[in-house]
Amino acid sequence: MAYSLKQQVEKPERFVGGHRLCAGCGAAITVRGVMRALKPEDKAVVVNATGCLEVSSFLYPYTAWEDSYIHSAFENAGATAGGVEAAYRVLKKKGKVNETFKFIAFGGDGGTYDIGFQSLSGAMERGHDIVYVCYDNEAYMNTGVQRSSSTPRFADATTTPAGSIIPGKPQNKKDLTAIMAAHGIPYVAQTTFLGNFKDFHEKAEKAIYTEGPTFLNVMSPCPRGWRYETEDIAEICKLAVDTCVWPLFEVVDGVWKLNYEPRKKLPVEEYLKKQGRFRHMFNPGSEWMIEEVQKHVDKKWEALLNKCK
Amino acid sequence: MGKKTRLSGNEAIAYAMKQINPDVMGAFPITPSTEIPQYFASYVANGEVDTEFVAVESEHSAMSTCYAAQAAGGRAVTATSSAGMALMWEMLYVTSSARLPVTMALVNRALTGPININNDHSDSMGARDSGWIQLYSETNQEAYDNYIQAIPIGENGKVRLPVMVCQDGFITSHAVENIELLDDEEVKKFVGEYKPENYLLKKENPLAVGPYDISNYYMEHKKQQAEAMKNAKAVILSIAKKFEQLTGRKYGFFESYQMEDAETALVIIGSSAGTAKEAVRRLRQAGKKVGLIKLRVFRPFPAEELAAEMSGVKAVAVMDKAEGFSACGGPLFAEVRSALYDVKNRPFAINYVYGLGGRDICVEHFEMIYDNLFEIAKTGNPGEVYRHIGQREQEGDK
Numbered sequence: 001m002a003y004s005l006k007q008q009v010e011k012p013e014r015f016v017g018g019h020r021l022c023a024g025c026g027a028a029i030t031v032r033g034v035m036r037a038l039k040p041e042d043k044a045v046v047v048n049a050t051g052c053l054e055v056s057s058f059l060y061p062y063t064a065w066e067d068s069y070i071h072s073a074f075e076n077a078g079a080t081a082g083g084v085e086a087a088y089r090v091l092k093k094k095g096k097v098n099e100t101f102k103f104i105a106f107g108g109d110g111g112t113y114d115i116g117f118q119s120l121s122g123a124m125e126r127g128h129d130i131v132y133v134c135y136d137n138e139a140y141m142n143t144g145v146q147r148s149s150s151t152p153r154f155a156d157a158t159t160t161p162a163g164s165i166i167p168g169k170p171q172n173k174k175d176l177t178a179i180m181a182a183h184g185i186p187y188v189a190q191t192t193f194l195g196n197f198k199d200f201h202e203k204a205e206k207a208i209y210t211e212g213p214t215f216l217n218v219m220s221p222c223p224r225g226w227r228y229e230t231e232d233i234a235e236i237c238k239l240a241v242d243t244c245v246w247p248l249f250e251v252v253d254g255v256w257k258l259n260y261e262p263r264k265k266l267p268v269e270e271y272l273k274k275q276g277r278f279r280h281m282f283n284p285g286s287e288w289m290i291e292e293v294q295k296h297v298d299k300k301w302e303a304l305l306n307k308c309k
Numbered sequence: 310m311g312k313k314t315r316l317s318g319n320e321a322i323a324y325a326m327k328q329i330n331p332d333v334m335g336a337f338p339i340t341p342s343t344e345i346p347q348y349f350a351s352y353v354a355n356g357e358v359d360t361e362f363v364a365v366e367s368e369h370s371a372m373s374t375c376y377a378a379q380a381a382g383g384r385a386v387t388a389t390s391s392a393g394m395a396l397m398w399e400m401l402y403v404t405s406s407a408r409l410p411v412t413m414a415l416v417n418r419a420l421t422g423p424i425n426i427n428n429d430h431s432d433s434m435g436a437r438d439s440g441w442i443q444l445y446s447e448t449n450q451e452a453y454d455n456y457i458q459a460i461p462i463g464e465n466g467k468v469r470l471p472v473m474v475c476q477d478g479f480i481t482s483h484a485v486e487n488i489e490l491l492d493d494e495e496v497k498k499f500v501g502e503y504k505p506e507n508y509l510l511k512k513e514n515p516l517a518v519g520p521y522d523i524s525n526y527y528m529e530h531k532k533q534q535a536e537a538m539k540n541a542k543a544v545i546l547s548i549a550k551k552f553e554q555l556t557g558r559k560y561g562f563f564e565s566y567q568m569e570d571a572e573t574a575l576v577i578i579g580s581s582a583g584t585a586k587e588a589v590r591r592l593r594q595a596g597k598k599v600g601l602i603k604l605r606v607f608r609p610f611p612a613e614e615l616a617a618e619m620s621g622v623k624a625v626a627v628m629d630k631a632e633g634f635s636a637c638g639g640p641l642f643a644e645v646r647s648a649l650y651d652v653k654n655r656p657f658a659i660n661y662v663y664g665l666g667g668r669d670i671c672v673e674h675f676e677m678i679y680d681n682l683f684e685i686a687k688t689g690n691p692g693e694v695y696r697h698i699g700q701r702e703q704e705g706d707k
Contacts, residue, residue, distance in 0.1 A: 045381070045509045060520035068509040071519035072373055072382055072403050079370035083335060083377025083385070088510060090332040090383055094359065097382070098509045119373065122366030262562040 019064035020056040026220025037204035048112030050074035075115040078123030109150035137222035164281040168264035189250035192219035227276025258308040318481035323348030328496035332383030335374025341478040342416035345388035368393040382508030391418035405440030410463030427667020435629035562611035571600025573682035588675030612648035623686035676679035
């Protein structure tokens with residue numbers, strides 16, 4: 001059946017309103033998009049690392065989740081998902097559970113790239129049948145926009161402020177999607193909110209219904225941390241893709257595949273200038289920063305094209 | 310019933326786990342508890358258990374695995390020591406607050422700083438406020454028996470708390486002793502099936518675990534946890550009674566040794582109690598009225614029962630195999646002295662920190678301690694109550 005966004009959004013929501021996430025929060029869009037990819041008849045246990053999503057969606061005694069949900073701590077969504085899945089395998093074998101359950105972990109870039117990286121790597125290596133979804137908003141937003149290893153170079157974050165001597169974050173963003181692909185797991189993909197969400201939906205579906213550990217990295221902008229107008233989120237995502245700052249690709253059983261090639265690759269400033277976190281890069285004398293970013297993006301893009309040949 | 314054999318403490322625990330046949334084990338090796346997951350992995354490899362053995366990449370992930378598996382509706386176990394348990398620290402609290410009765414075999418070892426692989430109780434004593442029930446063992450037999458009792462204690466509906474079963478690293482974990490094992494069927498019946506009321510994989514009723522708990526609710530939840538720990542006291546005794554009916558082996562909050570007419574006494578935990586009992590035996594032969602209390606249950610702390618047991622004693626030495634750095638005594642001393650406060654004509658209480666990082670303590674040390682207690686009882690002057698024993702002294706030390 002051909003993909004139809006209209007049909008998809010008519011499905012009953014599995015992440016419902018009433019949660020406390022900000023208006024226009026990328027995490028909520030990611031969650032709803034992933035949960036839509038579940039077959040309605042399949043049950044799920046959602047695992048969540050500590051972060052914005054957790055503190056906003058399960059405040060005792062309210063939950064925004066229609067499915068079973070477990071939060072344990074910041075750095076262990078991988079191990080927590082693995083523990084639930086291990087119990088499921090035994091209980092299924094013993095006939096105590098008969099239904100099909102899927103296990104989906106959500107973590108921000110703090111819980112995924114950084115503090116939860118070891119736990120994620122371990123769970124992926126052990127081969128649990130789980131999906132790990134990173135809602136990547138490129139900083140520790142829950143504690144107030146501190147830098148993470150996912151924060152891009154020059155971004156103004158509260159622990160890498162754009163100062164008179166140091167112009168924002170000194171380091172480039174960690175390429176976590178490639179690192180996850182290097183685990184040799186059956187499915188890894190990178191996506192974001194684009195057009196009718198076809199790319200996103202198909203990747204979420206593949207991630208959920210591929211047996212074994214899978215990883216989905218979703219650029220999920222944060223209007224507060226990135227400092228853009230809330231309603232501009234779709235444009236921001238489109239620019240991230242069209243500048244090749246955030247390419248759309250997937251790695252299926254080790255084979256790299258580019259899912260989208262911009263007809264015209266836009267210069268990075270088109271993406272950067274929309275966001276307050278990069279504003280200092282447009283001051284007179286800061287041109288070198290934009291050049292550095294362009295060089296880095298070009299280099300990564302070429303490398304990706306080579307991998308996808 | 311029963312099978313007499315010889316096992317190390319680690320193998321005895323692994324064997325108890327095999328008989329319990331848990332749903333999930335999450336574990337990471339650390340000396341001196343490493344053998345437990347090793348033995349268990351061989352049971353898994355040979356199809357002797359139904360368990361999913363998750364060989365995780367750290368102890369933090371081990372406890373996370375157990376927390377999650379238990380929340381999912383399975384019975385989960387782990388084993389660790391020292392720094393391994395320290396790495397679990399955060400998850401110890403998460404597990405107890407979610408009221409998930411995970412069972413841990415803790416093979417006590419000194420906490421690193423500097424690194425040391427030998428026995429003391431600094432690991433579990435540090436976790437004394439984490440909301441876990443703590444059972445301690447003098448012998449391999451006690452470690453085995455405690456582990457089997459831990460399951461129905463923790464899973465009891467009035468308790469629902471995780472339990473750590475402690476034994477002394479190398480001293481009992483690696484020493485081979487005579488032991489009497491239960492039959493598999495007896496263990497299966499004794500521990501029963503794990504039937505939680507609510508769990509993640511319950512199809513008719515999804516469950517959310519691990520909320521953000523704001524100040525409107527957090528305190529009520531902590532109070533409920535505190536009540537559960539109080540409830541555990543009666544449950545520990547009733548499970549001990551059932552265990553005695555099955556095995557003839559008697560357990561309580563503590564074991565009293567020669568306490569009936571004792572004028573001086575020791576309070577001690579773990580394997581060193583065996584050495585201390587020998588000192589009691591020798592002193593009794595010499596006509597001295599000495600006794601000993603070996604604490605089995607440190608959490609919940611049996612304060613009233615201990616106080617009653619010591620009400621006729623003139624002087625007590627509390628033996629701490631952990632340094633608390635409070636500048637006024639070890640953790641057991643703080644608890645015992647507090648318990649004694651309400652006793653009429655309460656005994657003098659002094660503290661000895663001993664055995665840190667595997668330092669030996671001998672019968673002669675205990676004889677000297679009893680001598681000191683009689684001196685205190687006679688003079689009425691306890692002197693410095695916070696003492697260390699068995700270490701070299703530098704010039705200028707007290």
